[in-house]
Amino acid sequence: MSDSDRSAKRSAGMSGGRLIVVGNGMVGQRFVEALRARDHDRRWRVTVLAEERRPAYDRVRLSAFFDGVGAEELNLHTPDDGVELRLGEPALGIDRERRVVLTAAGEHPYDALVLATGSSAFVPPVAGTDLPGVFVYRTLDDLAAIREHARGRRAGAVIGGGLLGLEAANALRLLGLATSVVEFAPRLMPVQVDEAGGAMLRRYVEELGVTPYLGVATTALRPGPDGAVAALELTDGRTVDAELVVVAAGIRPRDELARAAGLPLGPRGGVLVDATCRTADERIWAVGECAAVDGTCHGLVAPGYATAEVVADRLLGGAATFPGADTATKLKLLGVDVASFGDAHGSTPGCLDVTFTDPATHTYAKLVLSDDAKTLLGGVLVGDASAYPTLRASVGGPLPAPPLALLAPAGGAAAGVGALPAATQVCSCNAVTRAEIDAAIAGGATDVPALKACTRAGTSCGSCVPMLKQLLDAAGVRQSTALCEHFDASRQELFDLVRVRGIRTFSQLIAEHGRGRGCDICKPVVASILASLGTGHVLDGEQASLQDTNDHFLANLQRDGSYSVVPRIPGGEITPEKLIVIGEVARDFGLYTKITGGQRIDLFGARVEQLPQIWRRLVDAGFESGHAYGKALRTVKSCVGETWCRYGVQDSVGLAVALELRYRGLRAPHKLKAAVSGCARECAEARGKDFGIIATETGWNLYLGGNGGFRPQHADLFATDLRTDELVTLIDRFLMYYIRTADRLQRTAAWLEAMEGGLDHLRSVIVDDSLGLCADLDAAMARHVAAYSDEWRDVLEDPERLRRFTSFVNAPDVPDPSIAFTVERGQPVPPRGTPPGAGADRRRQPVALGLPEVRR
Amino acid sequence: MSTLTMVDWTVICPLDRLDPDRGVAALVDGVQVALFRTGGELYAVDNLDPVGGAYVMSRGIVGCRGGRPTLASPLHKQVYELGTGRCLDLPDVVLRRHEVRCRDGVVEVRLRQEE
Numbered sequence: 001m002s003d004s005d006r007s008a009k010r011s012a013g014m015s016g017g018r019l020i021v022v023g024n025g026m027v028g029q030r031f032v033e034a035l036r037a038r039d040h041d042r043r044w045r046v047t048v049l050a051e052e053r054r055p056a057y058d059r060v061r062l063s064a065f066f067d068g069v070g071a072e073e074l075n076l077h078t079p080d081d082g083v084e085l086r087l088g089e090p091a092l093g094i095d096r097e098r099r100v101v102l103t104a105a106g107e108h109p110y111d112a113l114v115l116a117t118g119s120s121a122f123v124p125p126v127a128g129t130d131l132p133g134v135f136v137y138r139t140l141d142d143l144a145a146i147r148e149h150a151r152g153r154r155a156g157a158v159i160g161g162g163l164l165g166l167e168a169a170n171a172l173r174l175l176g177l178a179t180s181v182v183e184f185a186p187r188l189m190p191v192q193v194d195e196a197g198g199a200m201l202r203r204y205v206e207e208l209g210v211t212p213y214l215g216v217a218t219t220a221l222r223p224g225p226d227g228a229v230a231a232l233e234l235t236d237g238r239t240v241d242a243e244l245v246v247v248a249a250g251i252r253p254r255d256e257l258a259r260a261a262g263l264p265l266g267p268r269g270g271v272l273v274d275a276t277c278r279t280a281d282e283r284i285w286a287v288g289e290c291a292a293v294d295g296t297c298h299g300l301v302a303p304g305y306a307t308a309e310v311v312a313d314r315l316l317g318g319a320a321t322f323p324g325a326d327t328a329t330k331l332k333l334l335g336v337d338v339a340s341f342g343d344a345h346g347s348t349p350g351c352l353d354v355t356f357t358d359p360a361t362h363t364y365a366k367l368v369l370s371d372d373a374k375t376l377l378g379g380v381l382v383g384d385a386s387a388y389p390t391l392r393a394s395v396g397g398p399l400p401a402p403p404l405a406l407l408a409p410a411g412g413a414a415a416g417v418g419a420l421p422a423a424t425q426v427c428s429c430n431a432v433t434r435a436e437i438d439a440a441i442a443g444g445a446t447d448v449p450a451l452k453a454c455t456r457a458g459t460s461c462g463s464c465v466p467m468l469k470q471l472l473d474a475a476g477v478r479q480s481t482a483l484c485e486h487f488d489a490s491r492q493e494l495f496d497l498v499r500v501r502g503i504r505t506f507s508q509l510i511a512e513h514g515r516g517r518g519c520d521i522c523k524p525v526v527a528s529i530l531a532s533l534g535t536g537h538v539l540d541g542e543q544a545s546l547q548d549t550n551d552h553f554l555a556n557l558q559r560d561g562s563y564s565v566v567p568r569i570p571g572g573e574i575t576p577e578k579l580i581v582i583g584e585v586a587r588d589f590g591l592y593t594k595i596t597g598g599q600r601i602d603l604f605g606a607r608v609e610q611l612p613q614i615w616r617r618l619v620d621a622g623f624e625s626g627h628a629y630g631k632a633l634r635t636v637k638s639c640v641g642e643t644w645c646r647y648g649v650q651d652s653v654g655l656a657v658a659l660e661l662r663y664r665g666l667r668a669p670h671k672l673k674a675a676v677s678g679c680a681r682e683c684a685e686a687r688g689k690d691f692g693i694i695a696t697e698t699g700w701n702l703y704l705g706g707n708g709g710f711r712p713q714h715a716d717l718f719a720t721d722l723r724t725d726e727l728v729t730l731i732d733r734f735l736m737y738y739i740r741t742a743d744r745l746q747r748t749a750a751w752l753e754a755m756e757g758g759l760d761h762l763r764s765v766i767v768d769d770s771l772g773l774c775a776d777l778d779a780a781m782a783r784h785v786a787a788y789s790d791e792w793r794d795v796l797e798d799p800e801r802l803r804r805f806t807s808f809v810n811a812p813d814v815p816d817p818s819i820a821f822t823v824e825r826g827q828p829v830p831p832r833g834t835p836p837g838a839g840a841d842r843r844r845q846p847v848a849l850g851l852p853e854v855r856r
Numbered sequence: 857m858s859t860l861t862m863v864d865w866t867v868i869c870p871l872d873r874l875d876p877d878r879g880v881a882a883l884v885d886g887v888q889v890a891l892f893r894t895g896g897e898l899y900a901v902d903n904l905d906p907v908g909g910a911y912v913m914s915r916g917i918v919g920c921r922g923g924r925p926t927l928a929s930p931l932h933k934q935v936y937e938l939g940t941g942r943c944l945d946l947p948d949v950v951l952r953r954h955e956v957r958c959r960d961g962v963v964e965v966r967l968r969q970e971e
């Protein structure tokens with residue numbers, strides 16, 4: 001082949017054609033997404049050959065399967081009409097001469113081939129590993145089989161005390177098995193932590209009831225009478241009972257296709273590729289765990305994603321190269337924070353250790369410093385890994401603060417960021433230095449999203465985000481506030497993340513963009529965001545655990561633990577028949593009734609198990625229960641208007657009813673109230689509402705940003721003499737823009753006050769479409785209106801959800817005995833005074849007003 | 857032998873009735889107990905809100921602070937550490953804990969004797 005031939009072929013291969021991807025795991029999927037996102041001209045036709053029968057799922061979160069997280073929730077794959085995914089059709093061979101991949105179904109020709117076959121579990125050659133009851137821990141099918149076999153069994157063991165082994169041990173524990181871990185090395189997680197860290201880890205593990213056997217190997221697995229595994233024999237002669245065994249002794253790259261096709265392999269296996277992730281065959285590439293980049297395989301997902309980005313870029317003519325792997329690991333194990341980075345084991349000649357052990361808080365930390373104690377080389381943190389982002393970024397550079405200050409729990413690390421030298425790599429996923437971040441800040445980036453947009457820092461694993469914020473702080477930039485200790489993003493940023501990335505669950509959001517398990521601040525916020533974006537019923541799956549108690553039981557909690565029900569009465573208009581039904585329901589269930597300030601009737605004193613029965617009666621009579629709780633539309637109040645009033649100029653009741661029905665169920669950063677008055681006398685108090693409408697001779701005037709409550713505020717005139725359809729469009733956009741951009745618990749008045757340019761800016765966005773958002777906002781509202789469903793009726797129709805509405809899980813027929821009433825003015829009310837269980841001096845707590853907290 | 861009467865374990869429900877991070881209330885020897893499953897652990901505490909005085913703790917939001925699992929009262933949002941029962945927002949307020957375990961896929965609770 002001549003040189004010109006070769007280069008012609010190369011450019012043909014690069015410019016497009018048929019692309020085959022072998023493997024639809026985490027990295028294969030990421031690769032396809034990265035390619036499709038950039039391949040605007042659709043130069044590549046993509047076929048993915050997948051061995052597993054389900055599309056790509058989040059293997060890193062595999063263990064969540066035992067917490068009830070199903071395959072759908074772990075799913076990473078989104079259908080794409082430019083990609084053909086062939087599930088359950090593994091590649092069997094590659095014919096490089098003819099450029100085809102062989103499968104049981106036939107041949108797939110390629111112009112470019114990407115291997116993304118991942119790894120398989122390494123099973124050591126020990127007698128008995130083929131017995132029933134012995135498993136590996138790699139796929140959803142593996143976990144399903146483990147769960148099945150665990151039923152009715154009592155003891156389990158894991159071979160391997162590394163990251164994966166301890167994760168598996170926790171799973172066995174969760175399945176109710178007495179669990180042992182056998183590790184050949186003298187400590188747990190030998191790759192990540194040093195001896196002292198391992199000792200601390202061992203204490204944690206033992207406290208959780210897992211028995212470690214360290215410094216021993218398994219010589220054989222022995223069956224019991226039923227033929228399944230029953231025990232392990234160890235090198236020191238001991239025997240460990242185990243009716244279920246998980247082998248987690250390491251992984252091996254799946255390089256069998258490459259091997260058979262005669263491609264060179266890495267020194268310890270894996271498909272050998274150069275820094276561009278290309279094999280010796282210029283049409284064949286490898287990404288993820290199966291790739292030996294410059295000879296080394298990486299068993300973590302972040303370096304895998306980096307290879308995916310490199311190949312996507314290369315196939316479209318780019319010049320990306322593998323940025324080098326970050327082997328730092330931060331793990332959440334059995335609820336224990338463990339992190340290691342850099343030269344964690346102090347293998348650099350002459351290096352010094354600084355260690356810190358606090359038995360009281362169960363924390364251990366070690367920093368490895370250069371021989372002059374000036375340069376940070378690496379470290380290990382167990383128990384508290386909050387200093388991890390700063391420390392990791394400081395590796396190879398001078399210490400940003402004295403070692404002890406850095407290791408002191410919380411805060412110390414943040415203080416040191418200002419001292420990081422310019423060349424420090426802040427974001428290792430995207431190779432961004434402090435100098436680049438500072439330049440972006442100087443160029444006008446004022447918050448983390450802006451830094452992400454212009455430097456790409458923080459856009460991959462996200463662990464550098466805290467440092468981005470600290471660098472903004474150090475540069476004196478005042479920033480938007482983090483939501484809580486679990487999310488560095490504000491509500492608005494989270495909303496965008498959820499919307500743009502199509503995130504459907506809290507677990508996914510916190511795994512990818514937060515930390516820990518969440519709290520009473522972030523969970524309801526995320527629940528509201530998910531609901532605003534229409535992710536199904538508020539009590540579906542995990543979403544239920546995020547809700548405030550009111551949303552959880554779809555009613556308002558009262559001081560004695562009972563609930564109130566407020567049937568929706570749109571616009572305050574109600575027929576005599578419906579009034580009678582409300583009266584009958586209140587009478588039959590012994591409820592206290594009161595007319596609310598929002599033109600409806602509140603029924604108080606219902607126990608949880610009564611709620612569905614009450615809803616049933618209401619639904620049958622044509623009502624739905626309404627939101628008097630929840631950050632959602634409350635009521636659209638009306639005056640009687642032209643229908644009866646001698647001054648009225650428009651049908652204010654008709655409009656109020658229509659608006660209440662349009663926006664009911666809409667989840668927002670705070671509650672939303674509205675009103676419509678039939679003339680300028682304003683009997684509906686529309687100017688005290690988030691959006692208020694006042695009739696004019698020729699149409700409607702729209703007022704925005706009013707409220708009563710804690711800090712009363714009159715709404716401002718936004719637009720005049722609107723037709724009804726124009727009015728509705730403006731309100732749609734106003735609400736959707738508010739929902740997308742407001743802070744947690746920020747009502748519309750405060751939101752407008754904080755908005756730069758105020759009403760004028762809002763006008764430019766929702767009237768003149770200056771941001772090009774209007775079509776989006778309109779579509780979002782159309783989706784809300786179309787998807788609306790009566791939440792209360794949905795519960796009645798679903799036995800799974802209904803089951804929660806009992807006072808006691810073990811005594812579903814027993815009503816809560818603590819709820820009892822006395823009579824006041826002829827109606828039942830909870831007894832006054834100190835309830836039996838309360839500390840007398842503590843009962844009067846200051847009322848928690850729903851105002852946003854300012855943190856730091 | 858001490859004069860303490862031995863209290864027995866009470867069978868409550870199958871483990872899968874406890875959704876992760878979502879509490880339930882149970883009656884154990886006449887005492888209202890709130891049960892939680894979070895981060896792979898089981899916790900049992902009094903259902904009585906020690907501040908608000910209503911039996912509502914099972915309906916609080918489960919979360920974590922500084923890596924430790926917590927429970928927020930649904931009445932006025934005081935946060936308690938599930939592991940110790942300590943209130944993180946008010947000094948000297950404690951939520952009583954009980955013993956809980958899972959055997960053969962079944963959750964069992966044993967009331968803790970008064971200290």
Ligand code: SRM
Pocket residue numbers: 556557558564566594595596597598599600601602627628629634635671673688689706707708709710711747849850851
């Ligand atoms: C029932 C009702 C009082 C009544 O008996 O009339 C009421 C009751 C509650 N109000 Fe209200 N508000 C009621 C009308 C109002 C009004 C008047 C109105 O809507 O026209 C206001 C002032 C107008 C406004 O909001 O702009 C009002 C300002 C508040 C505030 C302060 C809001 C603020 O921005 O400062 C709160 C606290 C909050 O939401 O964080 C609040 C919170 C509450 C809560 C939800 C407190 C709670 O969490 O338990 C009460 C629920 C009671 C329940 O269980 O049903 N309620 N509340 C009224 C229900 C109206 C309805 O049908 O939906």
Ligand SMILES: Cc1cc2nc3c(=O)[nH]c(=O)nc-3n(C[C@H](O)[C@H](O)[C@H](O)COP(=O)(O)OP(=O)(O)OC[C@H]3O[C@@H](n4cnc5c(N)ncnc54)[C@H](O)[C@@H]3O)c2cc1C
Pocket residue numbers: 022023024025026027028029049050051052059060061062063089090091092116117118119137138139164167254257287288289290298299300301302304331
């Ligand atoms: C329980 C567990 C916990 C983990 N936790 C972490 C963690 O906390 N942090 C971290 O960074 N990493 C973690 N990992 C590792 C992480 O999951 C992997 O790094 C990542 O999945 C690698 O992606 P991949 O696409 O290269 O391989 P995989 O995700 O394994 O995907 C490879 C796919 O290719 C398929 N395949 C193989 N051969 C063929 C063939 N011939 N034809 C068609 N298809 C084929 C396989 O069936 C598989 O579906 C964990 C892994 C496990 C199992």
Ligand code: SF4
Pocket residue numbers: 639640641642645646647648649652677678679680681682683684
């Ligand atoms: S606002 Fe005008 S139309 Fe409505 S009731 Fe009052 S006076 Fe009548």
Ligand code: FES
Pocket residue numbers: 426427428429430457458459460461462463464465
């Ligand atoms: S270090 Fe992973 S995104 Fe920056």
